[in-house]
Amino acid sequence: MDCYVGIDLGSTTTKSIYMTPDEKILGRGITNSRSNYALACEVASDEAEINSRFNLLRDRLTSVERERDNAEKMMNWLECRFRLAQHLAQVDALEEECHGIVKEWPDEAVQCEYDAALDTIFSAMREQARRMFQPAETARSDFFRDIAASHYLESAEAIAQNNSLSFDRLTGIYDRAILAVEGKNFSSGYHECLEFACAETVSRAGFEGKRGIIREATQYAAEVEFNVLNTIGTGYGRQTLPFPKHQIRSEILCHGLGAHFMFPETRTVLDIGGQDTKAIQVDEQGIVTNFQMNDRCAAGCGRYLGYIADEMSMGVHELGPLALKARKAVRINSTCTVFAGAELRERLAVGERREDILAGLHRAMILRAMSLLARSGGIRDQFTFTGGVAKNQAATLALGRLVNENYGERKINISPDSIYTGALGAALFAKRDQRGDLVNVDLSKLKKQVS
């Protein structure tokens, strides 16, 4: 199957899109960027391929299974158990690394104590994972690092208390081990994980008679070969990839084109990513006519929210929902990541509610974006908001209010897949410019070239 690939190497996450020659999205992949862009690129691309296969599998199952609801249920179980297989493979690797670290210690008695503790922790982690990767469950994060840290630390805290072990020492083992695990790609074992997912799904009550259908559909999706016609890289880390110059595009152009593809009437785009904010004006073809982005200071970008979440001991996904419970927006003067931390503590000290402070923080962040939008030429109809921060409901609420106050009524578009906008634009550029030298690129080889 011919396809084009777009890869967006963001500072926080790396995204990939597989697209057909008639511009249909085959699949999407995302991973955390870690400190290795080449690996992140490889993982995101593999994840997009996996997602493409799952979409083909869904189409196949839906076409052969007469009951649509039943096909959807099968798909949900297959996907969840596939993710479970991927997760468990990483848990195994993490456990091996942890035991390896303990083995380096000089005192054998201490080694035994901590080995036993690790056995208990990892046994609990596997149980938690089996409960978590089920259709009805929703994870706070898609990334192994976040899920594993949450599960590991929860068990480690209980074990440290009950067995007089050092919690800090257990945390230290994890911190070292996760780096090694994150340095490997666990998204390449599609066939093994699918085998596991199939076996788990066909053994479930209600699917006994569906064994043949599931086997046939999964085999079909597994055997599809993707013939990559061209690949384009974009994003914050694009310079680190050994792509030829003509296969790298600025993320500003990619976001403009991606937003145009999702919402063709788009004329102004705001993208708030991890490290930068971009205000982009596009014409009716999706070609950028003007843009403004923040200078070297990344105040008011996604990382700012991450820092605030750390300050409040919360997950970054929890900030928006909490801010929506505000009764007023406390005035926050700075979107500087450093000053905002101090201001946050000061507001808490004078008795302001966390919800109200967070509403003020989101407003301050959007105010900064409004200034960039004004500098780029204002907000024209329609207005599309992209990037990871577009998932934050408090940010979109503040944006809607400020747009209305300053520009009047504008149609604001926010796609649930807005985080993929840059990768989508890159895939479209890959299709438009077919001079690709990266045809059927083996991304695993890029790592060696980069290092």
Place this chain on the structure above:
Amino acid sequence: MFYDEGAVVVSSSYAKVGGLYDTGFRHDPNRPLETLAEYCMGCYTNMNLPQRIEYLERSINEFEADGFLINSIKSCNSFSAGQLLILRELESRTGRAGGFIESDLVDPRYFSAANIKNRLESYFQMVEAKRQG
């Protein structure tokens, strides 16, 4: 960064801080103080915004530039004031793409090579995309 992108600067307003000799101005040895005053009044940073816009528009058209780039200098108010307004007006008058970067002449804290590179690359790609239509 310009060289990497195959871009050439054909004209610059910065060189006109020292006077607009290209428009025909010359010092007159018979009227030294008067022409010195005229020189000072006529140099780029002493022009008002409409005069600057007209001068830049003429330059862009004369040199048949594909676009124009504005470098906002944080510590030079006389040069940087009104630049966004100038940018908008020039874009609408000439139809050429305007770019905007921010840095400083002397203070390295205001300079970020990666940020400038990103903006310049985006700008040149935007000019190219516009050119291809």
